[in-house]
Amino acid sequence: ANLTQAEQRELGNRMEKKQMKEFMNMYSNLVQRCFDDCVNGFESKSLTSREESCVMRCVDKNMKGSQRLGDRFQEQNAAMAQSGGLPGR
Amino acid sequence: ANLTQAEQRELGNRMEKKQMKEFMNMYSNLVQRCFDDCVNGFESKSLTSREESCVMRCVDKNMKGSQRLGDRFQEQNAAMAQSGGLPGR
Amino acid sequence: ANLTQAEQRELGNRMEKKQMKEFMNMYSNLVQRCFDDCVNGFESKSLTSREESCVMRCVDKNMKGSQRLGDRFQEQNAAMAQSGGLPGR
Amino acid sequence: MSFLFGRQPQMSSEQKIAQAEAEVDMVSDMYTRLVGSCSKKCIDTSYREPDLNKGESVCLDRCVAKFFEVNVKVSEKMQGEAQSQAGGGAAGAGGGRFGGGM
């Protein structure tokens, strides 16, 4: 996109903030998802051991899932970039 | 809201960015919605012809739907503005 | 987090905007939630009296719910802060 | 929703712009939610045809009207409560129009 060095630097600064935000969003998503999927009884105010281990496996599995999805996403993106089809760049 | 010309201009600049963002959001919504509604088998890594035509009709129908909703939304908004009821403006 | 007075002031300014945004978000959430939960027939273009009273109770109940959740949230947050466990602060 | 945007007598230029911006954000947020809710309630997800059929079209129209009505009700209710908490006074029906008088 033909940015000058100074523009690149400014963009980099803004990206840093965004990455932080995205990481936080990913984290909150994970908390909410595992809470929603694993916690369904409210007879007590503490997690049952069953709920707790569900949460642990949920975090594990979903982190591996996001990792895998991220890898595939980048591959596809790179493949698309190679095959061209994006005029004017 | 009694903005001066300079204020109007500044607001206009910010609105431009927002419109871009909204359009992008509308676009992503459409992709996700039609993906969620039409793609449900993962026996292959390519869309089946059935899925593909579902996606096409989904895009068509939802774009017409948003168009219609947008038209009605503006009419209602205008009607409300006419009937007053908004003190202090 | 060791902010100077000037920094505190700047942070305060930004918080004001955020609070406005959050309140608006809470409001829209409430409208959408009560609409989704209470309005399910489209034989007429006006709310039926049944739908209307459902909306009213929905607003009441959910506002009380958020209030209660907010109170508990703050208590938990305070309790966690007391029990320490947050190094480097 | 005018209770959300009561105009203060003396606002700085930046504050006035920020407020106008907030009103636009509110309208656009409401519109996004309305599209989400009404599409879900009215559009058949089997997508047998690319066009809206009569039933879907009518449903969408009524859905917008009802969504506005719900907005008015919620707005009035919250305004009423804000006022009764503030000890009455300062009337203002409010109404449920989305967005400002720009």
Place this chain on the structure above:
Amino acid sequence: MSFLFGRQPQMSSEQKIAQAEAEVDMVSDMYTRLVGSCSKKCIDTSYREPDLNKGESVCLDRCVAKFFEVNVKVSEKMQGEAQSQAGGGAAGAGGGRFGGGM
């Protein structure tokens, strides 16, 4: 979640403010999600009465407690993994309090 907000020794004024802002955003995002999840799990959507009944109230209270507990678990787990990836060291239990010490 303190692993999210490890304080660097030398931060500019803008960085310090941005970090404080990010912490507030995190708390408010978590609160929004908690309201969404707990309302859904605990509040009966037939809305027969305008008040929370006993069951709903108790459910909401416990829901908050459990949501915090899940947050602590996830936070500890991710911190553990971040540390084992970084080759151990730099202890810090973290805990699941939402938000900073402002």
Place this chain on the structure above:
Amino acid sequence: MSFLFGRQPQMSSEQKIAQAEAEVDMVSDMYTRLVGSCSKKCIDTSYREPDLNKGESVCLDRCVAKFFEVNVKVSEKMQGEAQSQAGGGAAGAGGGRFGGGM
């Protein structure tokens, strides 16, 4: 999606940065949606094991491929319509890559 980001001949520095930013936002929004949709479609929520099993892994891989394909279709369709509205001309297939060439 290049129709979203057609480059104007003369852009100010701020505009160029803002556009690059918008492209990054678009990619990251799409990625977030893809994670949401594909996790929901492929991951069994009973969480009996902490690892992805074979079926889940294959499902996730294919899900990404199909999500991209849908994106390409939607992009082409909207581009086609934008062009037919603009009276033809100004070719450009576009394709569905998420994000710019940075």
